[in-house]
Amino acid sequence: MYKTLIFKRSLYFIIMVMLISFTVYALDGSTLNDVDIPSFDVISPYVDSNRYTHKKSDATAFNQQYFFDDALEIVTSSGIVYLDEASLAFQVVNSNGYIWSSTIDYNVAGLPNTFKERARSAIILESYNTEATNFAITEENLFTNNTEITTQIITNGFHSTITFGRSGITIGLYVTFGHNKITVEIPDDEIDESGAFKISSIKVYPYFGAVLENNIPGYVFLPDGIGALVDYKPTNPLVSTNYQKEIYDRNIGYNTESNMNNFLSGGTKIYAPVFGFVHGVNQNAVFAEIKEGAPYGMINLYFPARTRGYTTVFAEFVFRKTYRQPIDKVGNTISLLQQFGNEISIKIEYTLLENEDANYVGMAKAYRDSLSSELSGNRYDFEDIPLKLDTIGIERKDGLLFPQTIVMTTFNQFNDIVLDLHDKDIHHIIGNYQGFTRQGVTWSAPMYDKTSSRLGNMNDLESLSKSLTELYFVTEYMKASSRSSGYNQYFDLAKKINDQLYQYISSTDRKYLLQYDKLESLLFESYMELKEYPIDGLAIQSMGNLLYDDFSKQKYLPELIEMLKSSLDSLDAKIALYDVNQYLWGNISSFYEFPMYSSQYITFDDTVPFLSIVLSGSIHLYGPYANFYPYARDELLRLIDFGVYPSFIVTHESSIKLQETGLESIYSSRYQDIQHSISAYYHFVNNALKHVIGAKITHREILENGIVAITYDNDIQIIVNYRSINYNYADQMVTAKSYLIVDLNEG
Template sequence: MSLIKKTVAYLCVVSLLFFGAVSLVTGEEQPSEVSDRFSDDQADRAIEYKINSYTSPEPNNSAAIAPREIPSGFELAGQTDSLELYIGEQMQSFMIKNKRTGYVWSSVPDEKWLKEEKLNEEWGSAVRSPFLLEYFDQNAMLKRGSYRSLGATTESMVPVPGGMKAVYAIESLGIKFSMEVKLENDSLVVRFADQDIVENGSGKLASIQPLPFFGAVRNNEIPGYMFIPDGSGALIRFQATHPRYDQAYEGRVYGMDYAIEYSDLWAVNEQPILMPVFGLTHGVKQNSFLGIIEDGKYSARINAYPSGVNTGFYWVSPKFMLRYPYFQRTSKNMGGFNTFQANRNQEDRQVRYLFQSGQDADYVGMAKAYRSYLNERGAISPKQGSDGNIPLNLEMLGADKEPGIIGNRIIKMTSFDEAEKIVDDLRGRGIDNLSVVFTGWGKGGQNGSNPDKFPVGKELGGEKGLVELKNRLADKGVPLFLYNDYTNAYGSNGNFRPNADGIRTAGNEVLQETYYLWVDQESSSDLTVYFINPKVASSIAAKDAERFGKMGMDSVAIGKTGRLLLSDHHPQKRLSRKQSAEEYAKLAGALREKLDNVGFYTPNEYLWPYTTQMFEMPMYSSQYMFATDTVPFLQIVLHGSVDYFAPPANYNANPKEYLLRMVEYGAYPSFKVTSEPSWKLKYTLSNYMFTSYYEDWKEEIVSTYERMNEALRQVQDATIEQRNMLDWGVVEVVYSNGVKIIVNYRTKDVQYENRTVPGMDFILAGGE
């Protein structure tokens, strides 16, 4: 893609952030009262508080939701201390009863709603089915159906511990597969064993959606919302009146697989999905569940349908992808044909449902449940000993290259000596906890010759200068992270062979992208970017770790490799997305074994166990039309376990509002700077760094840090336990150590427990 597209997309996002806003919702105890409510002052009711980059106050719906009756045809199939599982005829429907509250969750909507909805035959069958399917017919056409519409039968049912396993047969397609539904450790588990899939007919499975209408709600017959892990997190509230949406939400867990799904690689503004989770609430503070995709997550999607797309129901479910369609080229002039993967992704598929009730029945309770789940499995662990000032992330660009009359020339932006001067200047201004990431340190600068990084750029001070910088910063207690990328290769550098070592698409083409300068559409070949096979990347990282160790370098920061997950269809080196993720985990493990610190930019959940710091974590959702709220689900999961930094503050269009969001989300500040003025990058691929000059930003860096340190230094090791929306634009965040941070995004002052929270400001309460 052209760099101009990339830059325009980036600027669009920045512009959207100008209109961004805040989030809040009720917590475990009664939220504090706030006076000066908007209802009495329409002039202060700014429209930005009501858009979906904020969180809405919860409506006053205190009436308890009556539980459904379990029909006589359902049989008890399993139970735990808190749950009972009931199965309908031929395992076509399921009900879960919470023994403590009496509330009942069902895989089929209430019969009264079904009669009122007057669905057509296709959707009338779908809402009563235990699964939805997509399949390819003999003409490679993708078709859809359900248990009922496809004329499926339940061939057999056998008991398993805690539940039942059924084998479903679709005779017309020659397809059979099993679905296991059981209770396990006070959760509901739905599992598909890959070894039980039989495809002996004309149909080839493309996807399976289990229990698609589990907990579905018609319009707003029950108050509540769906949760989707879009960016920091988003809600889709149940509403009586709404637009008739054209599309549902279909989120790709861990992003798009460009090796098999076509897209302009950079023309995507949507926020990433870093976690394989989703959720649904029936009455805030009454009943909710969190779904966690455990197996098959690397090729899974999360589908959330708002009322108005095909039916009047809100419903959310996982979608397991078994095969993908693709275009097979047969000539250079784009001739070819549509086909699909001959071999399905061979892995088991499993989703686990965790249920919440009472004060934990909302998205905060879901996030806390997921946090506990990850802690139990060692993916994250509580931090301890962070009793000083908060960290500040400073990313410095060493150099990049620009095209010259003969070849390229290096544009030096920050030498190693200049980097130390910047650090010393900030330390002299009172910032003593710095985390420095140095990019563009190798030959050719930031967009030089990856994966061949060495020698260290002589324009910056060479390897000797880099080692001296690391040692001098270490003496000051400042870690120096060297930026590395194990995803992209620039041309055929460092013995990288695109045909052998690069990722292949499903059509057996080498996956590549070309970066263009604004002024140079005829880019030189070294700006052609290939994608490194994950096994090759793991080998490169292991060698790098050895060399870094010999140099005395102890910290690295990994770029795209943390969030971009691709399959590889090379005939001799095939890798599924699961296998690629496993290779990246090996890569991260090898680095952690040799180095003290491994930071990742926007890492997917499978890399969290290896991550000591997280950079550029999402602070917003994608703000789709059907999403009603943005929430910090991701931050509630992570706070108190790992240091995470917001995207650079000097690239946000509304720094004052952004500071408040960082404070509210518990995210530490970061800045991207250079010692030389930004205009020198005009003819480089780093020209998106249009405001990086340190001299322009040093005062802002210090003032931002001081304000944020005032708020967050007391809660560095604490977890977020409540997030209460007190009014439009006023939020209370409650931490496990009793500290409360009250953020007021409004322009007017508000009163909180006999204290004033100034407009566009925050205060602290509680704690020691």
């Protein structure tokens, strides 16, 4: 036994010596460096695609509608409203004399009556018959047999009570008309589904603004990613599916996926509950904002190939779903119906836009005005833009016998990096320190109490804080690592509707979603510990973009949203969130990993910076890490076009050390390898955006495809040339893949 113990200790010593002295070498014997990042000087060809915004036709939009026969005329403060009492469709006329209709032209030849009834109806209701075993969905509209409608004229609008003929479900509908506003409401307390049929979903005015083929010039605006446009076009039989996306990403509580990393949505998500449509660019437009019901809402876009030649965009609200319930350990399941419906009050506000505001920029400005009380206007008072600089302190991974601790960047090493960037004339740096505890980046969540002594002492951290403009500790409170502490895996974890845990499984650990109360308490406990350090705030991962129901505690999405808002409000610190949904925009000073693209589906025609126009001048926007730009010059021009600041992640040690960790996707971060790229990228963007710090975008015009003019409220205009050839603007040269600054006051 004694010999065995001596052998084990000797083996352990040999292994530890090997681990300590281990270095990665290339085939020629030299030490491997980080992967080079793309050259700033490479001028790649301009390839036109829906990654960009295109110049739109200025063709006139003529009325395609006639007033309803036998319409009920309602006198409102904004003018006369024409109501079709059978369908509750309405028509209004804007100051351009353009007729806005909530339905299609009934007189179009060749349309079957069943389609006309669907298109005319204010509401399309889908429901489940709970007395049937297969949970088949029943669809009804206002022309379904035996449907009863009672309508009362109210101040500036009407109120209708609808009882659907087949399901017996009753809903109350309010539609009111103000100055350039139309508000549609279905209050939760006016929904009665006490019979055998239970609501699946409600579609609200699904053919408001619908366009037949390309009879009207214009487009649909979708809040997909940063923003997207879809032009009205002829029927294309190759378009086999319509667009449908849940607001704030997929509802993740209804699946049997054992690893939630596999439960992904296609493309980029929807960050804001809005949509719109334009009939004649700079002539007539409608912008829709979902004021209530967004957590369970979806945006639908129907294409002509699927809807009798019409393009239409509208909101749908999901009250109830079916789900798969596991019944054994083999994986067999049965189909069940959600017993209690989601409590939803629906409210949509439509804003009528005209002339120079009748476009996606006007929609963004209208939304910015709507959110003005939430967007506090956090502005930097700098002469140069800030650089967001992230670093990694400690990361952990499994070793042969024990977990390994990898020290990537100490406090002093990060400070040296910051001071070196100061010498390169980069003076305003927003530092974000990841992996500041002994458990490192991946295994720390959700317990953050004190910094690791291996990174340095309090004096070192104070010196770093003084060198930085702002210092944030990066934390995660929603996803709890199986390698961490601070929570109980039996009592503190949220569950899906089928009683399964939400699990995110990687090669290094397993993460769970926490119950709301535990999440809240950990956030406060962590804040009380970390506020003793010289930091300006917290950069919190997942919190800005992850929503989940906790069916184990009967707590649901609206409650989580309210808890997050109130919790962040109560913290006396600056908050930065990643990939942030609209409901938390009012709680942050900085938006990290700001989306720079739409999903770029083949059916999309343009990517537009709707979100950045909305948030310009109010929230500091930072793009994804520039270390990983595929075409550096193009991506930097996009930052300038959208008013977004650059970001980098840097480490003292080579990113090769992050192999086999939760951060192995970071392949280029060592400062000595990328320092010149950081300087070149930053100054290229700064020389443009330093002129508009704190200003709001007021106009964005496509002069020619690939040439964009962005105007700010301080009368500075930036001309961006995405092309690979020079462009002449007002007798001034805008060189290839570059930009020009124009002071309109010097006109």
